[in-house]
Amino acid sequence: MKIAVLGGDGFCGWPAALHLSDLGHDVVIVDNLVRRRIDEELGASSLTPIASPEERLAAWEQVGGRPMELVELDLAQDYDGLVALLDERRPDAVVHFAEQRSAPYSMKSARHKRFTVDNNTNATHNLLCAMVETGLDAHLVHLGTMGVYGYGTAGMAIPEGYLDVEIAAEDGTRVAQEILYPTNPGSIYHMTKCLDQQLFAYYAKNDALRITDLHQGIIWGTHTEQTMRDERLVNRFDYDGDYGTVLNRFLMQAAVGYPLTVHGTGGQTRAFIHIRDMVRCVQIALENPPATGERVKIFNQMTETHRVRDLAELVARISDAEVELVPNPRHEAAENELHVHNETFLDLGLQPTLLEEGLLMEVEDVARRYADRADLDKIPCTSVWTSRQQAGVPASRGAAVERTA
Numbered sequence: 001m002k003i004a005v006l007g008g009d010g011f012c013g014w015p016a017a018l019h020l021s022d023l024g025h026d027v028v029i030v031d032n033l034v035r036r037r038i039d040e041e042l043g044a045s046s047l048t049p050i051a052s053p054e055e056r057l058a059a060w061e062q063v064g065g066r067p068m069e070l071v072e073l074d075l076a077q078d079y080d081g082l083v084a085l086l087d088e089r090r091p092d093a094v095v096h097f098a099e100q101r102s103a104p105y106s107m108k109s110a111r112h113k114r115f116t117v118d119n120n121t122n123a124t125h126n127l128l129c130a131m132v133e134t135g136l137d138a139h140l141v142h143l144g145t146m147g148v149y150g151y152g153t154a155g156m157a158i159p160e161g162y163l164d165v166e167i168a169a170e171d172g173t174r175v176a177q178e179i180l181y182p183t184n185p186g187s188i189y190h191m192t193k194c195l196d197q198q199l200f201a202y203y204a205k206n207d208a209l210r211i212t213d214l215h216q217g218i219i220w221g222t223h224t225e226q227t228m229r230d231e232r233l234v235n236r237f238d239y240d241g242d243y244g245t246v247l248n249r250f251l252m253q254a255a256v257g258y259p260l261t262v263h264g265t266g267g268q269t270r271a272f273i274h275i276r277d278m279v280r281c282v283q284i285a286l287e288n289p290p291a292t293g294e295r296v297k298i299f300n301q302m303t304e305t306h307r308v309r310d311l312a313e314l315v316a317r318i319s320d321a322e323v324e325l326v327p328n329p330r331h332e333a334a335e336n337e338l339h340v341h342n343e344t345f346l347d348l349g350l351q352p353t354l355l356e357e358g359l360l361m362e363v364e365d366v367a368r369r370y371a372d373r374a375d376l377d378k379i380p381c382t383s384v385w386t387s388r389q390q391a392g393v394p395a396s397r398g399a400a401v402e403r404t405a
Helices: 013-022 032-043 054-062 079-089 109-132 188-207 248-258 275-289 310-321 343-347 355-367
Strands: 002-006 025-029 069-072 092-097 139-143 161-168 172-182 210-216 218-220 260-264 269-274 297-301 304-307 323-326 382-389 400-404
Touching: 002 013, 002 079, 013 025, 013 054, 013 092, 013 275, 054 218, 069 092, 079 109, 092 275, 109 139, 109 188, 139 188, 139 275, 172 188, 188 210, 210 275, 218 248, 218 275, 248 260, 248 310, 248 355, 260 310, 269 275, 275 297, 297 343, 304 310, 310 323, 310 355
Parallel strands: 002 025, 002 092, 025 069, 092 139, 139 210, 210 297, 218 269, 260 323
Antiparallel strands: 161 172, 269 304, 382 400
């Protein structure tokens, strides 16, 4: 297949592009390189050294990979350029990673909130419009998030996207319907993924676009089979308070002797997936597209759930680290259960990489290897979201504010 990987220079996009290329597909990466500029804005960088895009692509060819091209394009701002790209390349599939992915970053300030909405929502809608305008019959695979569901389960396992309900009609009969599972975003970033979901449902219904939406858990791990072939191919390992995912942050903290920072009680239960499984899920989704006119396919892309404090204790045991409870910057329940259906990927052949199989390697081969690159000042999370009531502002004066610790 000819596959366009949008956001293919990023944390998920780069290993996915390599994996698809390694399978024999013709891959073009489309990216505006904004994630690299955000590093400069935050004064932070990946724990692993990230080569330039040109060096990455050259290294991939040098280890025997199929040549890939990088097209620098801003999907949210350059609609005409996007139309021209799709019209010229006519990809068989489009993998959409081109969104700002950090919940804390999306809550830093009004400017960051507006950027996240403008970037993410415009990128998605521009893509959908461009596919319709060009008459492109490509399968769109989008990386969403488990966060669209919120973190309460109402005593049931979260289904894969859709919920069967019964509605009482006026004549007393009960009508069965299938609806999108009600969204409950916990940040502006998660809100944009909820908006994506509605856009996908509309364009699948109105324009018969073929769309798969992957509701992904928290990524952990660094290496895929492809990124291990040359250090210039290594993936990002973010540990800072804005972009570092919780488990990678614990691994880095353990490697440098920093206490594992557990926010609040650590009773938050989250869904997780290893980065190797992420790229395989993208492959499986591409190999099982919906039919024309079919509703959006939604897969829960996760392999296991854990409480944050349990993860910290696990990492502490294998690395002899200490655990420290710190104030929670997020506006969320202190404790929650999370039960999730993920049978679709398992039935299609996914064999999950579980935490106990890979954690020690991550500590030894990645976090400790690059520990000298760590900036301990970047570990604390300073992006805080709270309600006006919590901040001492009368409820009658409105919605949400943010403050910086």
